[in-house]
Amino acid sequence: MSNILVVAEVRAGKLKRPSLEAITAAQQLAAKTGGKVIALAIGSFLDAAGKELAATAHEVVLADTPEFAAFSGDAYARVVTEQVKAHAASAVLMAHTAMGKDLLPRVAAHLDTGLITDAVEVTYEGGKFSAQKPVFAGKAMLKVNATRQPFMATLRPNNFTAATSGGAGQSPQKISPAANDLMSVVKEILASGSDKVPLQEAKVIVAGGRGLKEPQHFKLIEDLAAAFGPSVAAVAATRAVVDAGWRPHSEQVGQTGKVVSSTLYFAIGISGAIQHLAGMRTARTIVAINKDADAPIFKVADYGIVGDAFEIVPALIAAVKAVTANH
Amino acid sequence: MEIVVCIKRVPATDTAIKIAADGKSIETQGVTFELNAYDEFALEQALRIKEQLNAGSVTVVTVGPKEAQKQLQDALARGADKAVLLLTNEWVHDSWACSHALAAHINKSKYDLLLCGRQAMDADNNQLPSRLAALLGFGCVTEVSKLSLANGVFTAERDIEGAREVIECKTPAVISCNKGLNEPRYANLKGIMAAKKKPYEESPAALPTSAMAIESLTLPPARKAGRILGTGAAAVPALIAALRNEVKVL
Ligand SMILES: Cc1cc2nc3c(=O)[nH]c(=O)nc-3n(C[C@H](O)[C@H](O)[C@H](O)COP(=O)(O)OP(=O)(O)OC[C@H]3O[C@@H](n4cnc5c(N)ncnc54)[C@H](O)[C@@H]3O)c2cc1C
Ligand SMILES: Nc1ncnc2c1ncn2[C@@H]1O[C@H](COP(=O)(O)O)[C@@H](O)[C@H]1O
Numbered sequence: 077m078s079n080i081l082v083v084a085e086v087r088a089g090k091l092k093r094p095s096l097e098a099i100t101a102a103q104q105l106a107a108k109t110g111g112k113v114i115a116l117a118i119g120s121f122l123d124a125a126g127k128e129l130a131a132t133a134h135e136v137v138l139a140d141t142p143e144f145a146a147f148s149g150d151a152y153a154r155v156v157t158e159q160v161k162a163h164a165a166s167a168v169l170m171a172h173t174a175m176g177k178d179l180l181p182r183v184a185a186h187l188d189t190g191l192i193t194d195a196v197e198v199t200y201e202g203g204k205f206s207a208q209k210p211v212f213a214g215k216a217m218l219k220v221n222a223t224r225q226p227f228m229a230t231l232r233p234n235n236f237t238a239a240t241s242g243g244a245g246q247s248p249q250k251i252s253p254a255a256n257d258l259m260s261v262v263k264e265i266l267a268s269g270s271d272k273v274p275l276q277e278a279k280v281i282v283a284g285g286r287g288l289k290e291p292q293h294f295k296l297i298e299d300l301a302a303a304f305g306p307s308v309a310a311v312a313a314t315r316a317v318v319d320a321g322w323r324p325h326s327e328q329v330g331q332t333g334k335v336v337s338s339t340l341y342f343a344i345g346i347s348g349a350i351q352h353l354a355g356m357r358t359a360r361t362i363v364a365i366n367k368d369a370d371a372p373i374f375k376v377a378d379y380g381i382v383g384d385a386f387e388i389v390p391a392l393i394a395a396v397k398a399v400t401a402n403h
Numbered sequence: 404m405e406i407v408v409c410i411k412r413v414p415a416t417d418t419a420i421k422i423a424a425d426g427k428s429i430e431t432q433g434v435t436f437e438l439n440a441y442d443e444f445a446l447e448q449a450l451r452i453k454e455q456l457n458a459g460s461v462t463v464v465t466v467g468p469k470e471a472q473k474q475l476q477d478a479l480a481r482g483a484d485k486a487v488l489l490l491t492n493e494w495v496h497d498s499w500a501c502s503h504a505l506a507a508h509i510n511k512s513k514y515d516l517l518l519c520g521r522q523a524m525d526a527d528n529n530q531l532p533s534r535l536a537a538l539l540g541f542g543c544v545t546e547v548s549k550l551s552l553a554n555g556v557f558t559a560e561r562d563i564e565g566a567r568e569v570i571e572c573k574t575p576a577v578i579s580c581n582k583g584l585n586e587p588r589y590a591n592l593k594g595i596m597a598a599k600k601k602p603y604e605e606s607p608a609a610l611p612t613s614a615m616a617i618e619s620l621t622l623p624p625a626r627k628a629g630r631i632l633g634t635g636a637a638a639v640p641a642l643i644a645a646l647r648n649e650v651k652v653l
Contacts, residue, residue: 277564
């Protein structure tokens with residue numbers, strides 16, 4: 077068999093979009109291997125997600141029990157491992173999210189096989205699986221051939237289009253595995269307390285750096301993000317301003333922060349240090365605003381404006397608002 | 404508590420990467436290597452736990468080349484009790500192979516806690532800690548930025564997309580450390596002198612053939628040259644026009 081198994085991520089009943097991107101990658105592989113795409117979701121209250129998955133995967137398996145409502149790496153890994161075996165999957169894919177990064181290495185250990193993380197390309201050619209991933213903080217690309225079975229990969233979000241069709245419309249198969257002997261379990265989820273889109277899922281990211289001079293000036297960054305809409309844009313920061321205590325670490329983009337691939341990335345008052353570029357160089361379009369025409373950020377920016385952020389950003393906020401108001 | 408800290412020697416983060424003649428590795432000539440920044444958080448946390456409990460020991464271990472001695476000595480100078488170098492001349496890019504080499508060593512003793520960094524900033528795998536936990540049958544929390552220990556149970560916090568998870572984890576455990584967890588200390592002269600007398604072991608790494616054979620290592624395509632649209636607020640209309648007409652995001 078040459079089935080491709082996708083581990084779908086469901087949080088609070090909602091199927092995460094990067095999981096549908098993983099289905100696209102699985103469909104491409106399955107077209108080559110001649111196998112089926114099997115989507116597996118683990119959690120509680122999975123019916124809505126199951127419907128969405130049935131529209132895109134050949135088969136859907138839901139491990140839907142109250143015990144799985146909270147993420148437990150060890151319990152989830154056992155379920156995935158069993159399902160990989162039960163479906164004789166030759167490849168296992170999941171999104172490179174906080175959950176994917178925690179879970180798939182455990183499954184790879186149980187199956188005693190390799191795993192390529194943060195892959196941007198997966199292929200099946202001449203009977204072997206290959207993948208490509210950024211290494212050295214995106215300064216190089218590594219291409220590898222899997223030598224062990226099954227092939228496993230986590231996929232960088234925003235890199236494949238989300239699947240919308242291709243399913244067999246079959247009703248999901250429900251399983252109720254036991255969740256005993258948990259070593260680790262999520263006790264609580266501290267919500268960010270806002271309706272704002274998470275950084276990794278934002279289409280537009282407005283990032284500010286030390287050029288903003290003082291923490292309260294981040295209001296400009298927040299206002300520009302707000303002009304695009306709370307479900308569209310998120311605020312990010314450089315390490316310089318995070319270390320200065322102006323912004324929380326969860327907003328840091330770069331080598332020791334988050335890696336993002338948004339459609340649009342504004343770098344405002346950011347010099348463009350190599351460690352910052354590591355986190356945002358794969359954004360589709362980069363706009364830089366900096367008063368120093370020689371700032372390295374202009375080397376990676378698609379569009380640049382040279383000048384004082386305190387003059388330019390308010391004008392930009394007004395202009396963006398004028399456009400979004402007409403929608 | 405008997406603690407192991409897994410560390411790796413990686414190129415400094417400001418290194419300009421050049422590809423070696425074999426097309427499968429980086430040119431190391433002129434590259435400065437340093438202790439992986441996330442592993443500094445792991446080492447610091449280990450030292451703090453030992454101080455908190457006022458008992459136990461901290462062993463640092465790496466699978467790497469002879470030159471990794473330098474990073475191990477640095478860890479000893481900061482306060483680790485013992486260092487182990489599992490020798491290999493290969494670039495350890497495959498976590499499957501690395502986990503087996505580390506487990507072969509770790510299984511020889513009884514440990515309660517393994518501390519790792521979130522990811523090694525060369526292959527950027529971000530998978531060794533939870534892989535190793537599953538292999539050893541340990542509990543595990545990854546990308547931890549807040550950690551406390553009471554009655555043998557860890558309470559850890561980590562960022563997930565748009566929220567934070569609070570996780571309880573039993574021992575034995577593997578914890579992978581993220582930025583924000585602590586402020587690492589540096590070695591002082593006294594520590595550097597003391598390090599020279601601490602136990603140090605070296606043996607060949609039991610490293611199996613990689614599960615991910617390297618086909619090529621290449622430089623990413625350069626971003627195409629951008630455009631300066633102008634100076635000051637006067638350039639805003641040109642930017643809006645470009646975002647609407649060329650990029651179609653507005
Ligand atoms: C191991 C390691 C890991 C690191 N990881 C990260 C990471 O994950 N993320 C990260 O961001 N950095 C990281 N760094 C730090 C990085 O090297 C830089 O120090 C940092 O990115 C600089 O932040 P900045 O651009 O905000 O500040 P600066 O470099 O000080 O740049 C400020 C910019 O603002 C411009 N400016 C000033 N005033 C104005 C104005 N009025 N209007 C417009 N522009 C103005 C200036 O011209 C300048 O270009 C790391 C460093 C190391 C050593
Ligand atoms: N070769 C190695 N030797 C010892 N520890 C390692 C090695 N590679 C990775 N690690 C540990 O595992 C963590 C995660 O690495 P990785 O999964 O390779 O990105 C690192 O921060 C180290 O703590």
